Amino acid sequence: MKTLTLNPISKMNGEVHLPGSKSISNRVLLLAALAEGTTHITNLLDSDDIKHMLNALTALGISYTLSVCRTKCQVQGIGGLFNHPHALTMFLGNAGTAMRPLTAALAASNVDVTLTGEPRMYERPIGHLVDALNQWQADIRYLGNADFPPLQIKGKALSGGKMQIDGSISSQFLTAVLMVAPLLDGDSEIDIIGELVSKPYIDITLALMQRFGVSVQNHDYKRFSIRGKQVYRSPGQWLVEGDASSASYFLAAAAIKGGSIKVTGIGKHAVQGDIHFADALEAMGAKVEWGDDYIMVTRNELNGIDRDYNAIPDAAMTIATTALFAKGPTVIRNVYNWRVKETDRLAAMATELRKVGAEVEEGHDYIKVTPPATLKHASIATYNDHRMAMCFSLVALSDTAVTIEDPDCTAKTFPNYFSLFSQLAG
Ligand SMILES: O=C(O)C1=C[C@@H](OP(=O)(O)O)[C@@H](O)[C@H](O)C1
Numbered sequence: 001m002k003t004l005t006l007n008p009i010s011k012m013n014g015e016v017h018l019p020g021s022k023s024i025s026n027r028v029l030l031l032a033a034l035a036e037g038t039t040h041i042t043n044l045l046d047s048d049d050i051k052h053m054l055n056a057l058t059a060l061g062i063s064y065t066l067s068v069c070r071t072k073c074q075v076q077g078i079g080g081l082f083n084h085p086h087a088l089t090m091f092l093g094n095a096g097t098a099m100r101p102l103t104a105a106l107a108a109s110n111v112d113v114t115l116t117g118e119p120r121m122y123e124r125p126i127g128h129l130v131d132a133l134n135q136w137q138a139d140i141r142y143l144g145n146a147d148f149p150p151l152q153i154k155g156k157a158l159s160g161g162k163m164q165i166d167g168s169i170s171s172q173f174l175t176a177v178l179m180v181a182p183l184l185d186g187d188s189e190i191d192i193i194g195e196l197v198s199k200p201y202i203d204i205t206l207a208l209m210q211r212f213g214v215s216v217q218n219h220d221y222k223r224f225s226i227r228g229k230q231v232y233r234s235p236g237q238w239l240v241e242g243d244a245s246s247a248s249y250f251l252a253a254a255a256i257k258g259g260s261i262k263v264t265g266i267g268k269h270a271v272q273g274d275i276h277f278a279d280a281l282e283a284m285g286a287k288v289e290w291g292d293d294y295i296m297v298t299r300n301e302l303n304g305i306d307r308d309y310n311a312i313p314d315a316a317m318t319i320a321t322t323a324l325f326a327k328g329p330t331v332i333r334n335v336y337n338w339r340v341k342e343t344d345r346l347a348a349m350a351t352e353l354r355k356v357g358a359e360v361e362e363g364h365d366y367i368k369v370t371p372p373a374t375l376k377h378a379s380i381a382t383y384n385d386h387r388m389a390m391c392f393s394l395v396a397l398s399d400t401a402v403t404i405e406d407p408d409c410t411a412k413t414f415p416n417y418f419s420l421f422s423q424l425a426g
């Protein structure tokens with residue numbers, strides 16, 4: 001297996017222009033395909049998750065042109081739901097932002113599609129979404145285990161109406177039904193069962209739908225009302241914000257071993273909740289400066305903090321390895337759904353943090369990290385989880401090297417992460 005050893009780094013400094021947000025890239029591609037008009041997207045993310053969405057759109061007959069660098073894309077919208085005469089099979093890798101929204105959009109389209117993915121995708125639950133769509137009389141079958149992909153979808157016109165959806169495991173299920181609801185014949189009223197997780201991702205969905213001309217009434221994240229028979233209209237140009245989750249590794253690196261690092265492409269007005277990772281770093285002691293199009297972090301003494309990270313589950317992983325450099329313990333709370341992402345992230349994080357010498361308490365939905373006096377060299381297993389690989393690069397900001405197994409797993413969201421990270425070292 002390929003490994004990458006990062007030698008100890010004494011200082012991190014510089015500026016990074018962030019690749020486009022994964023969450024926004026895949027939403028905009030889908031909305032642009034369903035909209036009337038042409039959407040000219042710039043700063044599109046070029047990574048595996050986005051390739052899966054693009055391949056799905058190709059299979060469905062959507063016309064688009066992609067620039068050579070794959071960060072500019074011009075999408076010709078079809079002004080409504082998909083319509084494809086032949087049965088299709090689509091491989092969606094491990095991209096939640098492709099699998100979940102496409103499941104809802106295809107269930108309401110004139111298509112016959114089998115959705116497949118990587119082995120881990122077959123362990124990531126989708127039952128809450130399928131149960132919800134069944135209340136609208138969708139025809140979706142499990143081809144493997146009940147409640148998990150692969151799925152067979154015989155799409156047909158759905159008329160919307162009342163729906164109850166469980167929001168306690170993933171917000172992506174709600175995102176999926178919100179995006180399709182305006183295109184149905186009838187009005188929809190969606191009630192959330194349980195406490196909705198990862199709420200800021202719903203804000204991203206609603207903000208993007210708004211830019212495509214459709215508004216949703218949000219009753220305190222407990223009920224959503226959407227009129228049917230609407231049309232998405234392309235806003236014309238779309239500049240994708242930088243990826244705030246990807247920014248977290250650089251901002252944490254600055255907090256630990258700056259100097260200062262400035263990330264550009266996101267700023268104080270960004271729509272992604274993960275920009276608030278910078279608030280957590282500030283609460284730990286780092287200095288943070290916010291601009292319209294940048295966030296800059298400067299090193300300071302770091303202290304462990306105890307927080308609820310339900311709103312920012314992806315960036316919260318970066319707090320777990322930043323904790324190795326803080327005084328006192330750090331507690332990351334209310335992240336049960338780490339267990340159903342690229343790997344069981346609570347278990348993986350606990351195992352790998354212990355390898356570098358940390359004392360770790362792994363709870364049902366939290367992790368407590370107490371740093372060691374000195375870090376130990378270790379070979380870090382990454383579980384085909386891009387964020388495990390990126391988080392553990394921070395261990396090199398010590399007097400100890402770190403070896404990252406299968407570093408190429410960052411291709412899911414950030415193929416050139418390690419080269420950008422190394423450029424800031426010195
Ligand atoms: O909607 C999105 O773009 C995402 C929502 C989050 O998932 P959950 O809602 O499952 O927590 C996040 O972890 C994922 O990386 C992207």
Ligand SMILES: C=C(OP(=O)(O)O)C(=O)O
Nearest residue numbers: 094095096097314341342
């Ligand atoms: C959970 C993640 O991905 P997905 O969009 O596949 O859910 C992630 O990127 O951390």
